[in-house]
Amino acid sequence: MSAGTFPATSVELSRLLTAVRRGRVLTVTGPFREPPSLLVREIGERLASNFCDGVAVVRMDHRFGIRDLTAALGCVPGMPFLPCGTADAASWLAERDVLLVLDGSDHLGPETLDWLRRLLSVAPGLRILAAGQHPLAFAQERVHRL
Numbered sequence: 001m002s003a004g005t006f007p008a009t010s011v012e013l014s015r016l017l018t019a020v021r022r023g024r025v026l027t028v029t030g031p032f033r034e035p036p037s038l039l040v041r042e043i044g045e046r047l048a049s050n051f052c053d054g055v056a057v058v059r060m061d062h063r064f065g066i067r068d069l070t071a072a073l074g075c076v077p078g079m080p081f082l083p084c085g086t087a088d089a090a091s092w093l094a095e096r097d098v099l100l101v102l103d104g105s106d107h108l109g110p111e112t113l114d115w116l117r118r119l120l121s122v123a124p125g126l127r128i129l130a131a132g133q134h135p136l137a138f139a140q141e142r143v144h145r146l
Contacts, residue, residue: 008039008146016043016144020099020129021050024120025138027105027130030146036131037103039146043129044101051127052097054078060104066115069108073100090119097125105132113137 008016019026020043028036037059044055056076058069070089102108108116117138120126130136135143 013039013042017046019142019144020047020127023127023140023142025128025130025136025141026144027132027135027141028144028146029131029133029135031133035146040101040103040129040131044099047099051099051125053125055099055101057101057103060102060107062107063109064107064112065109066112069112069115090115090122093119093126094123095125096123099127099129102128102130102132105130105136106134108136 016026016028016039028039030036041057044057048055056073058072058076060072064072073089073093113136116128116136120128120138120140128136128138135141
């Protein structure tokens, strides 16, 4: 990726890396899909070693329900085996130190957003980094607009 195509300055990137490490939820918003996507994927790559269970990047280009999200998590390369069923997945994620990167978060359905909110309350090691045109509207969310 050339410096001219990257959607953030080095100072801005440094602030975002710190925000992900210190906060629970960060959403990068912008009018176009690709700049926020590039940025959250780059942040995920740079922070992979900060999370014992790694970084799970889920790219969404269609409506995503809870089952879609848990199925996608089960297919992330390098992630430990994710049990079937949303209740089992929530229990499994509650025990992990992981960064969940949601690329295309505008495709998350309302029930999936509610599930993620509940998951944050029981999973102290979970961090969410999202890219979309709009914030997730989580209580502890920080928003960065490109």
